[in-house]
Amino acid sequence: xxxxxxxxxxxxxxxxxxxxxxxxxxxxxxxxxxxxxxxxxxxxxxxxxxxxxxxxxxxxxxxxxxxxxxxxxxxxxxxxxxxxxxxxxxxxxxxxxxxxxxxxxxxxxxxxxxxxxxxxxxxxxxxxxxxxxxxxxxxxxxxxxxxxxxxxxxxxxxxxxxxxxxxxxxxxxxxxxxxxxxxxxxxxxxxxxxxxxxxxxxxxxxxxxxxxxxxxxxxxxxxxxxxxxxxxxxxxxxxxxxxxxxxxxxxxxxxxxxxxxxxxxxxxxxxxxxxxxxxxxxxxxxxxx
Amino acid sequence: xxxxxxxxxxxxxxxxxxxxxxxxxxxxxxxxxxxxxxxxxxxxxxxxxxxxxxxxxxxxxxxxxxxxxxxxxxxxxxxxxxxxxxxxxxxxxxxxxxxxxxxxxxxxxxxxxxxxxxxxxxxxxxxxxxxxxxxxxxxxxxxxxxxxxxxxxxxxxxxxxxxxxxxxxxxxxxxxxxxxxxxxxxxxxxxxxxxxxxxxxxxxxxxxxxxxxxxxxxxxxxxxxxxxxxxxxxxxxxxxxxxxxxxxxxxxxxxxxxxxxxxxxxxxxxxxxxxxxxxxxxxxxxxxxxxxxxxxxxxxxxxxxxxxxxxxxxxxxxxxxxxxxxxxxxxxxxxxxxxxxxxxxxxxxxxxxxxxxxxxxxxxxxxxxxxxxxxxxxxxxxxxxxxxxxxxxxxxxxxxxxxxxxxxxxxxxxxxxxxxxxxxxxxxxxxxxxxxxxxxxxxxxxxxxxxxxxxxxxxxxxxxxxxxxxxxxxxxxxxxxxxxxxxxxxxxxxxxxxxxxxxxx
Numbered sequence: 171x172x173x174x175x176x177x178x179x180x181x182x183x184x185x186x187x188x189x190x191x192x193x194x195x196x197x198x199x200x201x202x203x204x205x206x207x208x209x210x211x212x213x214x215x216x217x218x219x220x221x222x223x224x225x226x227x228x229x230x231x232x233x234x235x236x237x238x239x240x241x242x243x244x245x246x247x248x249x250x251x252x253x254x255x256x257x258x259x260x261x262x263x264x265x266x267x268x269x270x271x272x273x274x275x276x277x278x279x280x281x282x283x284x285x286x287x288x289x290x291x292x293x294x295x296x297x298x299x300x301x302x303x304x305x306x307x308x309x310x311x312x313x314x315x316x317x318x319x320x321x322x323x324x325x326x327x328x329x330x331x332x333x334x335x336x337x338x339x340x341x342x343x344x345x346x347x348x349x350x351x352x353x354x355x356x357x358x359x360x361x362x363x364x365x366x367x368x369x370x371x372x373x374x375x376x377x378x379x380x381x382x383x384x385x386x387x388x389x390x391x392x393x394x395x396x397x398x399x400x401x402x403x404x405x406x407x408x409x410x411x412x413x414x415x416x417x418x419x420x421x422x423x424x425x426x427x428x429x430x431x432x433x434x435x436x437x438x439x440x441x442x443x444x445x446x447x448x449x450x451x452x453x454x455x456x457x458x459x
Numbered sequence: 460x461x462x463x464x465x466x467x468x469x470x471x472x473x474x475x476x477x478x479x480x481x482x483x484x485x486x487x488x489x490x491x492x493x494x495x496x497x498x499x500x501x502x503x504x505x506x507x508x509x510x511x512x513x514x515x516x517x518x519x520x521x522x523x524x525x526x527x528x529x530x531x532x533x534x535x536x537x538x539x540x541x542x543x544x545x546x547x548x549x550x551x552x553x554x555x556x557x558x559x560x561x562x563x564x565x566x567x568x569x570x571x572x573x574x575x576x577x578x579x580x581x582x583x584x585x586x587x588x589x590x591x592x593x594x595x596x597x598x599x600x601x602x603x604x605x606x607x608x609x610x611x612x613x614x615x616x617x618x619x620x621x622x623x624x625x626x627x628x629x630x631x632x633x634x635x636x637x638x639x640x641x642x643x644x645x646x647x648x649x650x651x652x653x654x655x656x657x658x659x660x661x662x663x664x665x666x667x668x669x670x671x672x673x674x675x676x677x678x679x680x681x682x683x684x685x686x687x688x689x690x691x692x693x694x695x696x697x698x699x700x701x702x703x704x705x706x707x708x709x710x711x712x713x714x715x716x717x718x719x720x721x722x723x724x725x726x727x728x729x730x731x732x733x734x735x736x737x738x739x740x741x742x743x744x745x746x747x748x749x750x751x752x753x754x755x756x757x758x759x760x761x762x763x764x765x766x767x768x769x770x771x772x773x774x775x776x777x778x779x780x781x782x783x784x785x786x787x788x789x790x791x792x793x794x795x796x797x798x799x800x801x802x803x804x805x806x807x808x809x810x811x812x813x814x815x816x817x818x819x820x821x822x823x824x825x826x827x828x829x830x831x832x833x834x835x836x837x838x839x840x841x842x843x844x845x846x847x848x849x850x851x852x853x854x855x856x857x858x859x860x861x862x863x864x865x866x867x868x869x870x871x872x873x874x875x876x877x878x879x880x881x882x883x884x885x886x887x888x889x890x891x892x893x894x895x896x897x898x899x900x901x902x903x904x905x906x907x908x909x910x911x912x913x914x915x916x917x918x919x920x921x922x923x924x925x926x927x928x929x930x931x932x933x934x935x936x937x938x939x940x941x942x943x944x945x946x947x948x949x950x951x952x953x954x955x956x957x958x959x960x961x962x963x964x
Contacts, residue, residue, distance in 0.1 A: 177526075178525065178526075178532050179856065194531050195538075196532075196534040196536060197540070198531075198532045198535035198536050199536070199539040201524070201525075202521055202524060202525075202540075205524045206521065206524070208517070210539075211543075213545060230829065241559055245718040255773075259774075259775055269814060327947070349741065349744075349745070350744065350748045351745055352745055352749045355509075355543075358543040359511055359513055359514060360513075361543075362517075362540060363538070363539055363540075363542060363543045364539060364962065365545045371681075371684075381508070392677070396673075398680065399676060399677060399680055402680070429673070430673070431671055431672065431673045434673060455676065457672075
């Protein structure tokens with residue numbers, strides 16, 4: 171049983187120390203992941219701080235973050251381990267003159283020195299505390315998902331030539347998904363589920379204040395409210411938290427202390443990335459249609 | 460582990476005691492926390508959520524680790540273990556609110572309210588607890604609410620919400636009406652729109668809102684959000700009292716609603732329809748990604764000799780890793796012909812929206828709408844990203860009335876045939892949408908016969924339950940003769956399944 175956090179409140183406090191503002195839901199699930207030693211599947215729109223959460227947990231618990239970035243075509247060789255084929259070939263060729271027996275060569279070329287560890291194996295073998303982040307898991311094929319499932323449920327791996335390697339500890343595991351496809355039920359069953367949505371005005375304001383320390387309270391409040399208003403519109407891509415922060419910084423650089431319609435109109439492109447979205451927001455918020 | 464269980468027992472006893480107090484007068488025997496949880500899971504399943512055995516166990520382990528008095532933490536850990544689809548979250552929350560309403564923060568200091576005559580104190584008009592004492596006029600209460608909303612004092616708001624419910628809802632024990640009725644009665648007296656307008660007015664008088672449209676809009680949204688919060692508190696209060704009166708199971712049963720994917724198109728309420736609209740985008744994206752992937756992997760392309768030789772260099776000339784060309788499978792072309800007369804209008808619009816959102820999965824999507832006349836509406840969808848706007852244009856601009864504006868499938872189909880017969884090819888799938896209620900006109904089903912010969916497939920989607928087919932003026936089997944498939948399509952789940960089938964075919 172993990173004991174990294176003493177209570178749900180402790181999660182909030184410790185994440186706060188590393189500038190991550192967790193709401194009750196995020197903190198509750200993080201705490202539970204630690205206690206139940208179960209991986210967490212984190213879903214939500216792009217840019218609400220899913221990857222950031224893993225980094226913050228690692229930083230606040232003094233763990234090393236191991237990250238496996240998923241993509242279509244990711245396979246065992248890239249996720250788990252692979253034999254260094256080229257080096258093995260060289261070794262065999264270098265051996266020709268010495269006439270070493272095959273058994274010796276074999277035990278030699280299938281040893282640690284020829285093993286390329288990939289993130290999952292690295293996480294299993296780690297001695298120090300770690301946080302394992304499996305990013306954008308929705309991009310891998312169903313076969314790779316099955317592999318992940320197997321590794322995550324026992325946290326051990328069998329390499330035929332080396333034997334079974336059992337993890338020394340249970341790390342906190344986070345899987346993020348942008349929901350481009352439905353993950354298998356089996357994977358979902360084994361994970362805790364956390365949906366992170368855009369923050370409410372209060373939390374977003376706090377986030378802005380933490381990330382942009384030079385901003386004053388009133389402007390931060392205004393920023394958060396305008397962003398809420400923008401997100402209410404029916405847009406192709408709503409502003410993410412990082413875009414909110416960029417926008418707040420822009421306002422500071424421009425020396426603005428409050429947001430007039432003109433200022434908003436001039437800086438909308440920081441918040442929104444599609445021309446049609448910018449046009450729509452301008453019509454609704456700046457011209458006040 | 461042991462510590463956890465002991466703690467669980469202590470908290471369970473506390474909860475039991477509290478519940479015993481609460482329900483002493485109303486009847487049901489006190490339950491343990493585990494009973495509550497089992498009932499809860501049972502209700503979740505009844506509401507359609509797929510909670511597995513392991514997830515159930517996980518949930519029980521989970522609550523051993525948290526403070527049961529903190530309702531929001533309990534909510535988040537139970538949701539994390541039992542709800543694995545965000546679109547099921549709303550259903551989960553409803554059930555949770557019912558089952559755990561007796562543990563609400565407000566319940567703590569209002570044990571006094573638990574006696575039935577006080578629970579439904581509205582009839583006598585007397586107020587207990589909270590020190591309000593006696594009857595408050597509507598205006599006084601509104602004043603107090605305004606003050607609480609200005610400062611966003613949650614405790615005060617909760618107390619006032621309780622008072623409002625006692626006073627205006629007129630709740631009576633055992634009366635068989637739904638929570639919406641009480642909610643309506645309370646809200647009518649509170650007049651929430653007026654509240655937010657008055658807050659706006661006051662703020663403006665104090666000069667807090669500069670006179671530009673942006674600030675005005677922001678302030679209005681803020682006040683509306685606060686009023687929504689008040690509304691939520693009132694709902695919570697009503698639900699809590701109803702649960703205390705009727706018991707948890709009965710209450711949960713009355714609140715049970717279909718999951719978004721099971722909502723019937725033909726009978727969706729306006730709110731349900733809005734929720735469905737929102738569900739379209741993510742759903743089509745999921746489906747499109749799945750289809751694209753399957754299509755790519757179903758058959759590999761030819762061997763790519765050049766890249767294979769290139770890759771073999773890595774392995775000392777051994778072609779250990781064959782490379783293949785990317786396949787270019789042909790995508791089907793889709794023609795959708797939809798009845799948009801009154802009875803099936805929302806179904807047709809919804810399906811058009813769905814199919815056009817899936818356009819990337821087809822080589823071309825064209826659509827027509829008809830009542831007794833027929834008009835092509837492809838152009839409305841093609842020029843714009845905004846599907847809602849396109850649907851609006853379909854409603855207002857499409858020319859679909861020929862004689863009297865009553866469905867005439869036969870006439871619409873024969874016009875379609877005259878104009879577009881030659882455009883239907885071996886690559887085209889034609890999909891007809893409608894209930895085939897033809898007002899006793901001629902069916903002209905030779906159109907479908909002719910199209911079936913030319914097209915790859917002809918399908919028909921009917922939004923009516925199968926049992927109603929061919930009753931009254933429905934002549935679906937006349938047309939079914941010449942279709943490759945006729946499907947009942949009443950909800951999102953069925954629609955999704957159908958679109959997946961044709962995109963793969």
